[in-house]
Amino acid sequence: MPAPKEELVVIAAVAGAHGVRGDAKLKPFGDASQVCSYGPFLDKTGAVILTPTQARPGPNGTVIVRLEENLTREQVQAMKGTLLHVPHRALPELDEDEFYYSDLIGLNVENLEGETLGKIKSVQDYGAGDLLEISGPDGVWFLPFTKDAAPHVDLKAGKLVANPPEVIEGDEKEGE
Structure with a gap:
C-alpha cells in the first residue's frame, strides 16, 4: 500500500525576477519574515523547484530571495505566477484559537x-x-x-x- 501523500500548503507565489543575478521576488501568503524558513519550495506534486538561501524585504510586501539554483533573470521571470508549496508539517504549531x-x-x-x-x-x-x-x-x-x-x-x-x-x-x- 503506498504511503499517503503529504499535505502541501501554498506559502508564496513567484512575483517575478529581481535584479540581474537570478534573484526572485516572491509574494508571501503569510508572515513575510518567515516565508523562507520552512525549507525548499515545492511544486504541487512535492518536487523541489526553488531553494532559498537568503531573503530580505522587498517593495509592497514582497520578499527578495537569493536562490541556491543558478537561474538567470529570464528563467526566474518565466516562473512568474508559480505557486510555491511547503509541507504542512514544516509550519509552526499554532495556539488553540489560531488556524491556517x-x-x-x-x-x-x-x-x-x-x-x-x-x-x-x-x-x-x-x-x-x-x-x-x-x-x-x-x-x-x-x-x-x-x-x-x-x-x-x-x-x-x-x-x-x-x-x-x-x-x-x-x-x-x-x-x-
Missing part, C-alpha cells in the same frame, strides 16, 4: 442548532478582516471569521459552528 487558512477550507459549517449551512470554500481578506466563503444550499455567502460569528472550530471533527449575524449591513430594504 488551508485547514479551514472544506470544513462543514453548522449553525448553533447543528443544522448544516454548507462548506467553507475559501478564506478571503479584503482588508477589513477575514471572511469565510461558504457554499451552501442557498448559494455562496460570507461569514466574518470572528469569535462571535464563528464561536467554535473543530478541525478533528471537520466542522465550524457558525452564528451568522441576523442582518448584514446593506441587506436591509429601504422602508423596513
